[in-house]
Amino acid sequence: MLLDSIAPQSGSTVGVAMPISVVFSKPVAASARAEIEKHLKLTTSVPITGAWHWFSSSRVDFRPKSYWPTGTKVTLDAQLTAVADGNGRYGVHSYLHTFTIGADDEAHVYADRHLMKIYRNGTLVKTFPIDAGSAAYPSWSGTMAVIDKSREVLMDSCSVHIACSKSDPNYYHAYYPLAVHLTASGTYVHYSDGDPQPGHSAGSHGCIHLSMTNAQWFYDFAREGDPVTITGTPRQAAPAYNGYADYNISDWTTWTSPTSSGLGQITTTVTPPA
Incomplete structure (x- = not known):
């Protein structure tokens, strides 16, 4: 299991409506989504309530319930090594992305x-x-x-x-x-x-x-x-x-519905102080 892309790019500063968009190179089975979401570990400088949402078998986005707060620092640690995609494939390495939310x-x-x-x-x-x-x-x-x-x-x-x-x-x-x-x-x-x-x-x-x-x-x-x-x-x-x-998708229950989100609503882990 490999990724085609992760947006935004690591090291970038982005706007308050930017989702984290992960695109897989091969389809992911619906039965594997929750486990994969568990391994898409998010840490942020302030706690963020949000959810992952699968637009297709190969694209999953995370967004906060409301826009990101300005100045939030975000880290995505996609720990996918040996994680199954439900279609007989397994992750072969992990991906680390960091970005910052700019002005509103x-x-x-x-x-x-x-x-x-x-x-x-x-x-x-x-x-x-x-x-x-x-x-x-x-x-x-x-x-x-x-x-x-x-x-x-x-x-x-x-x-x-x-x-x-x-x-x-x-x-x-x-x-x-x-x-x-x-x-x-x-x-x-x-x-x-x-x-x-x-x-x-x-x-x-x-x-x-x-x-x-x-x-x-x-x-x-x-x-x-x-x-x-x-x-x-x-x-x-x-x-x-x-x-x-x-x-x-303005209705939060639609964004977090079990047919579209493996874990539903989550709150991110806060980045420990340096």
Whole structure:
């Protein structure tokens, strides 16, 4: 039993909505989940109430019941050596990851009002005009933690099943700058030269558009795990597994249900003082 990935990266500082996301290289049987969770040992600088949640047979995420407190130091000691996955495979080594929770930086997008408000530790620091998704291609609603960001991203309408013919008015295939990534399915906050001065329409294919100046500011500000919450759109909340939209499962009993969580709610062990 091996892991494909653990997010966030060890040594990183992340936002308050960042889950711990563990992806296994092979499927894990439901009968083995509780035992594996016991070996995904979490220690934190303050006690955290949370739970693991299996999105599939190969992905399990941990998140607190509420956002992480700013400044929390987290260690994941995945002691998986010789642990069974229920499908005849066993762990061959362990993994150690540490990370820190940064400032409580949150963005709130009001799609119907063409506004985006950014807060740091509860204080409003910026208000930006935005354009969100069109009536035909509305933006996801709900809370999505930032996955990553790129100075430039190739966006292609065919890859997201919108339009593959160049004659289609919804076709696009171009590089867009200052892209803050919100969903695995391709939602970003970014600049678009299709509307260089947003704030009055809803013409994107689901992304959130900012002016060049504001996109640069938000790109510099945003970090992995920062929550971006979108309201005022007719589209449902992004599925929780679509990137790091874990908080879109707002019902805690659903997150901790026996069909999705081997151990249910836990409280982390507090890191002993140095």
